[in-house]
C-alpha cells in the first residue's frame with residue numbers, strides 16, 4: 001500500500017454536535033519499558049514507575065469518570081492484561097470499552113509481518129481470557145504499519161485510532177473490507193507532556209498540568225469551529241497523578257460546559273462513521 005490508503009468520508013458522526021470528544025486511556029503499565037529492554041524487569045524503580053498506572057492511576061480515573069457519568073475507551077496491551085487482570089476487570093465492570101493496543105508494545109515497524117501477526121493474535125488472546133471481544137485497535141506509539149492495518153478487519157476490528165492525517169474520522173478501504181479511522185495527534189497526548197522514563201528516547205518531560213489543561217481545552221474549543229474529533233489520549237501511569245488528574249477534570253468540565261460538544265466512546269463513534 002502506497003500512502004495514502006484509499007479512504008472515504010465518514011457517515012453522520014457529528015449529529016447535532018459541533019465537535020465530538022473521546023476520552024481514551026492507554027493502559028501501558030510496564031509494557032513499554034519491558035519492550036525497551038528485558039533488563040528492566042529487574043529495575044524496580046522503572047517497574048514501579050509504570051505500575052503506578054494500574055495500582056493508583058486507574059482507580060482514580062474510574063472515580064473521576066464515574067463522578068461525571070462518562071464512558072471512556074481503554075487501550076490495553078496484552079502484557080498489561082496478563083500482569084494486571086483485576087485492573088482490566090475493574091475497567092470493564094465500570095462499563096468502559098476495552099480495546100487492543102498490541103501484545104508486547106514493541107513498535108510495529110521494527111517487527112516482521114509474522115511477528116506482527118503473532119503479536120496481534122496474542123493480544124486478542126489475552127483480552128479474550130478476560131471476556132473481551134475488542135472492536136478497536138491502537139498501535140503502540142501510534143506507529144501503525146500496512147501489515148497490521150490489513151489484519152484488523154480479519155479479527156473483527158471496526159476501527160483504528162493511530163493515524164494523523166485528519167482531525168475528523170473517516171473510512172479506510174482495505175481491499176474488500178473497511179474500517180473507521182479515528183485520528184489522533186501528539187498535542188492531545190499526555191505522553192508528550194509528562195513522560196519521564198528511563199530510556200531518554202521514550203520521554204524526558206515534566207510539564208505543568210495547568211498549561212497542559214489549557215493546551216487541550218484550547219484545541220477542543222477551536223475544534224468546535226472546524227467540526228473536528230478531539231481524541232484525548234492519557235496514560236494512567238502519567239495522568240493518574242493528582243495534579244494531572246485535575247488537568248483531565250478541567251478538560252471534562254470545559255467540554256461539559258460546551259453544549260455543542262458530545263462525548264462518545266471510540267466504538268460508538270466508529271459505528272456512526274461506518
Ligand SMILES: [Zn+2]
Pocket residue numbers: 026028101105140141
Ligand atoms: Zn501505549
